[in-house]
Amino acid sequence: MASSIRVRAILNGDTAEVQTLIQHPMDTGLVKDAKGELIPAHYIQQLTFTHKDKTVFLADWGTAVSKDPYVKFAFKGAAKGDELKVSWVDNKGATDSLTATIQ
Amino acid sequence: AAPALLRSAQAADTVSLYDVERFGNARILHMTDTHAQLRPVYFREPSVNIGIGEMWGRPPHLVERAFLDRYGIRPDSAEAYAFTSFEFEKSAGRFGRMGGFAHLKTLIDKLRADVGDHRSLLLDGGDLWQGTGLANAMRGADMVNAANLLGIDAMTGHWEFTYGEEALRANLARFKGEFLAQNVFLTEEAAFNDAKAFDTGSGRVFKPAMIKEIGGARIAVIGQAFPYVPIAHPRRFTPDWTFGIREEELQKLVDALRGADKVDAVILLSHNGMDVDLKLASRVTGIDVILGGHTHDAIPQPVAVSNAKGATLVTNAGSSGKFLAVLDLDIAKGRVADARYKLLPVYSELVKPDPAMQALIDQTQQPQIAAWSEKLATSDRLLYRRGNFEGTIDDVICEALRRELDAEIALSPGFRWGPTLLAGQSILLEDVLAQTAISYPETYVQQLTGAQIKDVLEDVCDNLFNADPYLQQGGDMVRLEGLSYRCAPSETIGSRISDLTLDNGQALSSGKTYKVAGWASMNAQDGKPVWDVVATYLRGVGLTSGGTNKVTLSGVDGNPGFASQS
Amino acid sequence: FAATNDNKYPEDAFRQKNAGDAIKALYGRDHEASDKIKLDAPEIAENGGVVPVAVTTTLPNVTSIAFIVAENPSALAASYRIPEGTVPAVANRLKMAKTSNVIALVESGGKLYSATKEVKVTVGGCGG
Ligand SMILES: [Mn+2]
Numbered sequence A: 001m002a003s004s005i006r007v008r009a010i011l012n013g014d015t016a017e018v019q020t021l022i023q024h025p026m027d028t029g030l031v032k033d034a035k036g037e038l039i040p041a042h043y044i045q046q047l048t049f050t051h052k053d054k055t056v057f058l059a060d061w062g063t064a065v066s067k068d069p070y071v072k073f074a075f076k077g078a079a080k081g082d083e084l085k086v087s088w089v090d091n092k093g094a095t096d097s098l099t100a101t102i103q
Numbered sequence B: 001a002a003p004a005l006l007r008s009a010q011a012a013d014t015v016s017l018y019d020v021e022r023f024g025n026a027r028i029l030h031m032t033d034t035h036a037q038l039r040p041v042y043f044r045e046p047s048v049n050i051g052i053g054e055m056w057g058r059p060p061h062l063v064e065r066a067f068l069d070r071y072g073i074r075p076d077s078a079e080a081y082a083f084t085s086f087e088f089e090k091s092a093g094r095f096g097r098m099g100g101f102a103h104l105k106t107l108i109d110k111l112r113a114d115v116g117d118h119r120s121l122l123l124d125g126g127d128l129w130q131g132t133g134l135a136n137a138m139r140g141a142d143m144v145n146a147a148n149l150l151g152i153d154a155m156t157g158h159w160e161f162t163y164g165e166e167a168l169r170a171n172l173a174r175f176k177g178e179f180l181a182q183n184v185f186l187t188e189e190a191a192f193n194d195a196k197a198f199d200t201g202s203g204r205v206f207k208p209a210m211i212k213e214i215g216g217a218r219i220a221v222i223g224q225a226f227p228y229v230p231i232a233h234p235r236r237f238t239p240d241w242t243f244g245i246r247e248e249e250l251q252k253l254v255d256a257l258r259g260a261d262k263v264d265a266v267i268l269l270s271h272n273g274m275d276v277d278l279k280l281a282s283r284v285t286g287i288d289v290i291l292g293g294h295t296h297d298a299i300p301q302p303v304a305v306s307n308a309k310g311a312t313l314v315t316n317a318g319s320s321g322k323f324l325a326v327l328d329l330d331i332a333k334g335r336v337a338d339a340r341y342k343l344l345p346v347y348s349e350l351v352k353p354d355p356a357m358q359a360l361i362d363q364t365q366q367p368q369i370a371a372w373s374e375k376l377a378t379s380d381r382l383l384y385r386r387g388n389f390e391g392t393i394d395d396v397i398c399e400a401l402r403r404e405l406d407a408e409i410a411l412s413p414g415f416r417w418g419p420t421l422l423a424g425q426s427i428l429l430e431d432v433l434a435q436t437a438i439s440y441p442e443t444y445v446q447q448l449t450g451a452q453i454k455d456v457l458e459d460v461c462d463n464l465f466n467a468d469p470y471l472q473q474g475g476d477m478v479r480l481e482g483l484s485y486r487c488a489p490s491e492t493i494g495s496r497i498s499d500l501t502l503d504n505g506q507a508l509s510s511g512k513t514y515k516v517a518g519w520a521s522m523n524a525q526d527g528k529p530v531w532d533v534v535a536t537y538l539r540g541v542g543l544t545s546g547g548t549n550k551v552t553l554s555g556v557d558g559n560p561g562f563a564s565q566s
Numbered sequence C: 001f002a003a004t005n006d007n008k009y010p011e012d013a014f015r016q017k018n019a020g021d022a023i024k025a026l027y028g029r030d031h032e033a034s035d036k037i038k039l040d041a042p043e044i045a046e047n048g049g050v051v052p053v054a055v056t057t058t059l060p061n062v063t064s065i066a067f068i069v070a071e072n073p074s075a076l077a078a079s080y081r082i083p084e085g086t087v088p089a090v091a092n093r094l095k096m097a098k099t100s101n102v103i104a105l106v107e108s109g110g111k112l113y114s115a116t117k118e119v120k121v122t123v124g125g126c127g128g
């Protein structure tokens, strides 16, 4: 199965610009399905970006982050070809991760 | 027969009205919101166009007497007929239909020839491709042909977007002018997926501006598309694009044009709506003139708005082909030294139709003529739409929805386009289409609670009367049948609508559920197109008394944007 | 909090209903408005389910950035730890239940600063 994570990390001078799109329902727990039953909350709680064993960005998310989340940030100190590890864990304990290469 | 007052003028090909004295070194012609009306139409301007707060009594929020007094127009004149609803029915018989692309073509060619080659530009402010059954069926392709023959140099858009990206791009591939929009960007997701854009760096989907050398001056024209396309229309038509006013990006663009590109004049071809443009002109510097549209306000003179670094002229040029604006600029090095502006009413009786354009129109309309000339009914009253709260043509649409779909309450959107029909005129199928032809015409029947209905009314009303023009979307209030209410425009959201009363005299109950019919929904619906519903109703029942609902206004006494609706 | 050392998910802050309680639970201190924070959000949301919100700041020594949607059922939407070397700027997309103030919080040099913008959420539908 394809990863839930897509990353684009592009080096611009000394700064790596990172964009991530993740497939996840991010259900709030407040919405009813077609049968009128509440869809239980199901959302990513933490998203971590690691570069050379250092956490360069850590997101804590609640249910107000949109379905299929997008986030963009930038950090210094990376070189072309470096690996950037992205991983998430949701409120049900599910996880996914991906290692991207900085371009 | 020609209308009596104009008959004497008819002998000449043109009359003095259209002999605009030459001035300056560049002539900009501006038309907007023609809504695909290829042939001359009647179009009654609003008798209710209320301005509240700072906008009280300011253009464009003047109607009838207040408008005539403000601009020194004689009440019995042809101009009064063109610019206001004052004694409309009486004047319509005297002065005839307005606009028409063959007539516009003649006028435009003359006004361009008057100043000589490479001394003029023709700009269209958008809402060019939508408004007739034909334009809707052809997704605007018919209007691209007309625009090319007319010689439009650049345009921006609004309803153009409601045909979706594929149709829009197919039309633009054939359009000989430029399509300009500084305020349309790829969404983050679309950019991530490498969706098509004019400039991938900025994410701008379309070319934002063009520079033309006119009369020795470098003129920049920036396009400003309707900022709220995905809010006013179903988002499914533009899923990859995000809009907005984009003040900051606009300021950067103006600065770059004036700086690196060394232009002498900057014109914003805007589909913001006039109130939005007036606010924008006070905040963004370096724009000489905003040629505005969308709110369909026919304003004879520009409004000068001062800002931190100078002043900007703001105009709005009406709708339906009724007007052609002539902006003559005297441009010196790096600045506009002087400007003259005229908003010319296009009296079709006074202008000879251009034969080539007439032939194109006849040929384009030919395949549909038989089917769409079907007479559905005869009008026994004036059928118009424009006005903040009510229009008699919307009463007919709502009544048709209510009867045909067996609903207690009917809703119809407060669109500002759609020609006027005089009493005694036949109502043809194409006339119904000209009030309803959109790319999401499906009707629906829904169960809504009284509270939900009130919320919808409050929400739409706030889009019309929010004290901040940037939060206005430039439509009119949703039309209703089966429900009367009181509205206080100068209140805030949640407090404007009250006294909701059903036809039977009972108060709308917030907890109770009602059967509501409507069309033009934001969500996909699967009911019959509204024009089928209205046509079936008119064929069967004909025009009924209609208009049992009533909107009572609070706090508008003496408002120059309010004349009695009679 | 000490953003870079403690990677615990701030469960309690996300559970708070109103903005004040959420900020207190997350930071335990007051915030003051700062013109060194630039909050980008639309005037009117094109889709209440997906509102693009971004923040950049010229404040020094930024350790965290958080987004509050005051009128949401739970006010705190997202919180980001900004370690040294990471640019103090974040763009994300948030859900908005109705018209609301969006507050961007920036923790800088041990102090808490904010910028606020109202975003209108409407059912829409109209046309000139
Ligand atoms: Mn428009």
Ligand SMILES: [Mn+2]
Residues within 6 Å of the ligand: B033, B035, B127, B294, B295, B296, B319, B416, B417, C127, C128
């Ligand atoms: Mn229009």
